[in-house]
Amino acid sequence: MNFEISILGSSSATPIYQRHPTAQILRIHERFFLIDCGEGTLIQMIRYKIKYQRINHIFISHLHGDHYLGLLGLISTMHLQGRSNELHVFGQPELKEIIDIQLKYSETKLRYPLVFHMLDAKSSELIFEDEEVTVNSIPLNHRIPCTGFRFSEKPRKRKLDRDMIEKYNVPIELYEDLKDGKDYVTAEGKTISNAELTQDPKEPRSYAFCSDTKYDERILKFISNVDLLYHEATFMSDKASRAEETFHSTSAQAGIMARKANAKRLLIGHFSARYKNLYPLLEEAKAEFSNTTLALEGDRFSID
């Protein structure tokens, strides 16, 4: 079962050097989650052969243009291309007004249900849950209300050990009990411990998306032990005061957050237009947290 993030854009507001603003596709099993949707996201999805009609959930962190201006074009094209499935959009409450007036003035009556979910940027909430995945919001610290997201697999059930089950002749109707961790009691009354009959399942995987935010250790508890952390790194440390003023982070700060959160791997992005060469940002983050990678558009990162 896959758990893979595709980067469609990782530029900050000015799309220089043909770098696109923030957008990512997170694929968990057969779900396609779109995270942020800067201008040009649809054309990027076509470029990278992502079947955009398979997206059923869109998460928009905040209302700076480089994080949402591609949304209306995507919503409209889904409509024009005959979508009928529900589309769920998670965003700050004002995003609904922005969507609604643009649909109104273009006289577009969507052929599919658009379900809007309002985020509360001040608290962490469970905003999505199905049988395999949960999504929790993360309160970030930006100039305007801004929300990050943590996507987690639910813990899986224990795996049956086929050889041992055969050996003890466990009846099929008890398999689910074994998967849930129960011991098996034989017809003779002998207890076989669950540990003998099952194996540990794979660890549930998780991805956290933190953009845009200034360095804020209150965020750590929401991203602790994450397998893959995306954290913005708009500036280098020589612009730390500019980062502070604009409620952004430096590359070093992104590295520190990853280390303090005990993340397994860090992706950095949201690069300022002032950096044509991004490798110095990478080096700066690596000095704090060695398992860091640049989030470059077109790149995909799997968690195994």
Add this chain to the structure above:
Amino acid sequence: MNFEISILGSSSATPIYQRHPTAQILRIHERFFLIDCGEGTLIQMIRYKIKYQRINHIFISHLHGDHYLGLLGLISTMHLQGRSNELHVFGQPELKEIIDIQLKYSETKLRYPLVFHMLDAKSSELIFEDEEVTVNSIPLNHRIPCTGFRFSEKPRKRKLDRDMIEKYNVPIELYEDLKDGKDYVTAEGKTISNAELTQDPKEPRSYAFCSDTKYDERILKFISNVDLLYHEATFMSDKASRAEETFHSTSAQAGIMARKANAKRLLIGHFSARYKNLYPLLEEAKAEFSNTTLALEGDRFSID
């Protein structure tokens, strides 16, 4: 003095095959007019090395997303990059509301004055004038209010014939009278005709932009004798009923409009996503009006 149109995008709503939605730059002398601003226009301008801060006037035909969704990103980036010059935006009245709420929710206070000019989609008006150029609006026939634009050089003054002026010793203070077409009366009372002292100026040049519209001959009077006509050609004739239903034109209809308007040259664009190969659309238009060219992004067309 240049008079040149650059095509940044000519796709209809779905941006397939890496074709971008409608946007054009018209350069007349040192003016840069942006006509429509579909999603991705800014990144297209950067790709084609157009200095976007030199744009002072933006004309938006209507409120379907493929004609304006790049506007907010451009307005914001002009701001972030330190613009101070006035920016004039011409659009349907509701566009102002769309701009205003997005600036409000992103808490953006523009560093430059944005002057909004409301179009009246039902009539043709002089909407811009300076010493050399006029712009008139063109009422189009689309599903929602939609305006075309005719950009015209003002007639130039007559050109002085330096040899003849010397021959007759015309005093310098009368030069402007000669340029205005007046005859010269010598000190001896002899009248020298203006035609002997001046030459015809170059003909004023004009460009008309018609997108989106169904075939409507009421438009002809606003585009008559234009040097270069852009007319949408969303479909081929086998989809004429689809064109009619969606208030669009076929390629043949674009050709007929150019011929009936006595245009000198026709550009066609706004191609449906159903056409990967655009040459059949070109051939269809050429059968009606031979001097037709596809408006392909990256191409430039000068009027000499």
